[in-house]
Amino acid sequence: MKKIAILGTGIVGNTIGTKLVRLGYTVMMGSRTNNNSKATAWVEASGQNASQGAFSDAAIFGDIILNCVKGEVSLDVLRSAGAENLSGKILIDISNPLDFSRGMPPTLLPGLVNTYSLGEAIQDLLPATRVVKTLNIVNCEVMVDASKYGDLTMFVAGNDAAAKQEVGALLQQFGWNDILDLGDIRNARSTEMMLPVWLSIFIAGQNGHFGFKVVR
Amino acid sequence: MKKIAILGTGIVGNTIGTKLVRLGYTVMMGSRTNNNSKATAWVEASGQNASQGAFSDAAIFGDIILNCVKGEVSLDVLRSAGAENLSGKILIDISNPLDFSRGMPPTLLPGLVNTYSLGEAIQDLLPATRVVKTLNIVNCEVMVDASKYGDLTMFVAGNDAAAKQEVGALLQQFGWNDILDLGDIRNARSTEMMLPVWLSIFIAGQNGHFGFKVVR
Numbered sequence: 288m289k290k291i292a293i294l295g296t297g298i299v300g301n302t303i304g305t306k307l308v309r310l311g312y313t314v315m316m317g318s319r320t321n322n323n324s325k326a327t328a329w330v331e332a333s334g335q336n337a338s339q340g341a342f343s344d345a346a347i348f349g350d351i352i353l354n355c356v357k358g359e360v361s362l363d364v365l366r367s368a369g370a371e372n373l374s375g376k377i378l379i380d381i382s383n384p385l386d387f388s389r390g391m392p393p394t395l396l397p398g399l400v401n402t403y404s405l406g407e408a409i410q411d412l413l414p415a416t417r418v419v420k421t422l423n424i425v426n427c428e429v430m431v432d433a434s435k436y437g438d439l440t441m442f443v444a445g446n447d448a449a450a451k452q453e454v455g456a457l458l459q460q461f462g463w464n465d466i467l468d469l470g471d472i473r474n475a476r477s478t479e480m481m482l483p484v485w486l487s488i489f490i491a492g493q494n495g496h497f498g499f500k501v502v503r
Numbered sequence: 504m505k506k507i508a509i510l511g512t513g514i515v516g517n518t519i520g521t522k523l524v525r526l527g528y529t530v531m532m533g534s535r536t537n538n539n540s541k542a543t544a545w546v547e548a549s550g551q552n553a554s555q556g557a558f559s560d561a562a563i564f565g566d567i568i569l570n571c572v573k574g575e576v577s578l579d580v581l582r583s584a585g586a587e588n589l590s591g592k593i594l595i596d597i598s599n600p601l602d603f604s605r606g607m608p609p610t611l612l613p614g615l616v617n618t619y620s621l622g623e624a625i626q627d628l629l630p631a632t633r634v635v636k637t638l639n640i641v642n643c644e645v646m647v648d649a650s651k652y653g654d655l656t657m658f659v660a661g662n663d664a665a666a667k668q669e670v671g672a673l674l675q676q677f678g679w680n681d682i683l684d685l686g687d688i689r690n691a692r693s694t695e696m697m698l699p700v701w702l703s704i705f706i707a708g709q710n711g712h713f714g715f716k717v718v719r
Contacts, residue, residue, distance in 0.1 A: 394617050400616065401617065444703075469700075477699040478700060480696040481697060484685075484696065486693070487686065487693040488683065490686065491685050494719060497717055499718070500716040501714075502654065502655055502713060502716050503708060503710065
């Protein structure tokens with residue numbers, strides 16, 4: 288079974304890492320420093336298929352790497368993980384370029400919205416990596432257990448068809464039965480620009496456990 | 504029955520105007536000049552409950568006004584319609600701030616995305632008008648016959664609760680059974696920023712007859 292790296296020790300990285308271990312994958316959680324306390328706590332809770340290390344350790348370890356850090360630090364973290372360690376591999380980018388500097392709710396970072404996106408910036412930073420943008424339009428509990436919340440659609444965008452196929456198989460293990468391929472990585476703009484409506488719905492309903500179905 | 508004005512003579516104005524006449528409303532189509540050939544053709548095809556005139560004639564006529572012109576000209580058209588003629592009335596804004604200057608697919612107009620929106624700009628231009636942003640996330644055939652395309656969600660955003668209620672009743676006549684109030688007019692940002700994903704889905708599937716369901 289493939290080895291998977293999780294970049295990030297927050298709630299998103301934890302939730303996805305835990306789900307992957309339960310699915311039988313061997314998972315390394317990467318963080319800024321080796322032996323990060325949140326990462327070691329996750330490893331202790333997750334058993335023998337879980338390990339942790341620096342971002343670069345995780346990048347070396349994984350056949351597939353999941354970017355689960357905040358959008359505003361994603362490019363720095365991926366530089367730290369090392370382009371050479373990510374070369375040829377699949378990077379699943381679930382981040383959003385959220386800008387909290389203007390208060391709540393966040394907007395999107397200027398320069399990474401409308402005519403560009405974080406997904407594209409990551410692909411441009413790592414031209415030898417097969418970046419697939421997905422999962423960024425729901426909260427992390429919905430990400431890993433989609434069918435529990437209804438008949439939902441998940442988008443994928445990326446330049447490599449085989450990588451999208453492989454990511455699609457993983458998404459199915461997360462309960463996604465309706466996967467819509469939007470095309471190349473430029474379509475990351477589209478899904479990142481759904482964050483404002485996600486936030487509007489969340490604020491209106493005070494509930495983050497929802498998703499979108501494209502009825503077609 | 505209320506009198507409704509349609510600003511714009513394009514396919515969107517035509518489709519909505521025709522639907523409203525069929526529903527029994529009295530409808531005036533407004534355009535830049537009185538006796539615009541597209542407007543007179545629509546009146547001829549639509550019978551005695553249809554009329555046409557300049558934007559300002561339509562604004563005076565309507566109890567409810569629908570902005571169906573392109574986003575890039577919406578503010579100019581509403582100035583031409585006259586703030587005094589729109590005062591106290593409901594303006595349903597279905598436009599999107601599409602920017603075709605960079606080629607296809609369009610992006611959103613700089614200055615009307617992320618930290619501002621066309622819906623907000625219209626409300627700021629017409630502070631005495633009750634602006635409700637809605638319908639802008641689907642094509643015009645889906646707008647007026649939603650239930651034909653499945654169980655779809657429609658968003659409304661605006662500062663006036665009674666206006667949103669009244670618009671909601673009209674939306675139900677268009678076949679919308681799941682109406683989600685996102686809050687005040689600032690939430691127009693959210694729905695306008697769905698246009699890129701609408702375009703991605705349209706391009707991927709070569710089909711504009713789809714909509715979104717918020718599964719919650």
